[in-house]
Amino acid sequence: MMVRIDQTAKSGVASGLGGRNRLRLVIVGFAMCFALITGRAAQLSLLAPEVKKIVRDDHYRIPRPDIVDRNGYLLATDIKIASLYANPRKIIDVEEAIELLTAVAPKLDSKVLYKKLTKDRAFVWLKREVSPAQQLAIHNQGIPGVGFRNETVRVYPMGRLAAHALGYVDVDSRGLSGIEKYLDDQGALYTASLAKPEDRAALPAQLSLDIRVQHALTSEIKKAIHVFRAKAGAGVVLDINTAEVLAMVSLPDFNPNDPRQAQDLIRMNRVTSGVYELGSVIKAVTFAMALDTGATTLEGRYDARQPLVIGRARINDFHAQKRILTVPEVFLHSSNIGTARMALDVGLEGHQAFLRKVGLFERLLTEIPEAAAPLLPKRWSKLATVTAAFGHGFAVQPLQGAAVTASLLNGGRLIRPTFLKRERETVDGFAKQVIKPETSEKMRYLFRLNAQRGTARKAAGEALGYRVGGKTGTAEKVINGRYSRNHRLTSFIGGFPMDDPKYVVLVMLDEPQPLKETHGYATSGWNAVPTAGRVIARIAPILGVEPRYDEEERARLTKLRSKDQGY
């Protein structure tokens, strides 16, 4: 013991110093640990104030963009709708649950409910699409085992209006037709450009359609179908300088909120997914070609005294004049013989080349995926050129006809039509000059003349002052492989105002019937033409076209005004 004490005593200073050092070491160690913890705590609390998400956010997907018209009116949108479901295994008192549910939602059938709620399943739908008020009422009843699930539903508030352009979606919100399909498929890049990921939202897709014009066109064509007991009708209004489709209708139509109807063949979109022999409308193309290539001039003359004989076929005129016609007269009387001779003057090669240039040989593709390819003669013979000159044996989409007519009237610029809003400046980039501006000037003259004195008179009569110009077409439909005299497809295509064309209007009626009021006629001049006139009279004020009258019109105007007591 002694030794030990002595040892400690002896090495007192040294061992004391050693103890203190050790103590210091421990203190420094602890201090470092604390500093580390404090530093880390400060770093966590002050430097990184990131909040950890507590609720799960299930709107990760960027929503389908809304669709609006050119003025911003809503045409299609997604809304959340609650659907009522139940877990029958969790329901304690079935009778009570049924009683409570039917008290709030009288439309629920108690027998059906009983069957559903007594099933041995974990999930049954009770009611799809419950209104917010009902949802609240059912929620407040607090029935165990009954709940709601939110479902996104695509709705088209304007209903049938512009249904063919809009298209529709399936139950999983995938576009099946029209612009809706475009947004998913070819237009996926466009759709992506609308997305705003930071807000998990998307800008609306803005169409070129104008619902006011669309409605005017729809209601006039609907009236015409009713009056002339036609099978179907269609119409297009195109901006002549940008080729934007302001309105497109095909009747009978469907309600995109109930797309099952859309499967009917009769409800198809006649404007783009059908091809038609547009008849005399195509004559305008032949005229433009002949004038542009210099094969003829406005002073040219054509012999229409005899039917044109090509091989075994004889080409006759519907309104036979049996004399030598000037070029404007050929246009006004819609002479098949004259037009055919014109095409022959240009030649088979030139005719084909021109039709190819104006795009009538290929399928017109717009945003709307339903686009039919033109039906062309299999072999381009002399007879094919002759018939194609006046639009027989050669069928295209009506929209194609409208686009080509726009190019004939707007100074010769062929522009691909679009259903999306387009700026006028951007058009210059892809407009294709197909005829000379002077030829376009001549076409305007012919179109206007035809509306003043020719077959399109009634259009100008209905839309006084709007300087309408147009060409009419009455094509016989092919029934069982033969042209039928009694099944007609009548059409009007024209533009207004002709001194500075702004819009192209196309109206087409399928099998309009002759009436007493039309003196037993069922040609275009008696049905499609006045319909187009009424459309123009309705849309011109909406589109801001100012009426201007010549002397003749002024006289009719005074008569109309004095007749109208409401003035």
Next chain:
Amino acid sequence: MLKVVNAALVVGLIMSAFVLYSLEHSFRKHERQIIALKQEIHQEGENIKLLKAEWSYLIRPERLERLASEHLQLRQSRPYQLVKHSELAETIPPRRAVEPSDGSTDLIGKMLKALQ
């Protein structure tokens, strides 16, 4: 000396713990508020969408046309009802000349007579 320092540290510790926990408490409260508000904004956004759809449904041109024909005395305007400013004078229907009831034609003369 050491005791005082220790006591001060303990007090400091308790105080800072209190401050820390109360801060965290209010922080949590604000966090919940933010989430609730975000949900409310989302809900309102959905409501706005629903109302917009409803509005669009109500202003269908076809419906407006029907309502206008039922409840208003208005008709569709005709092109001949539009008159240019410069042509206004010639389109005003001729006014019937005022004929004095007593057969005399000098209206102003009559007025002057009445004044005297």
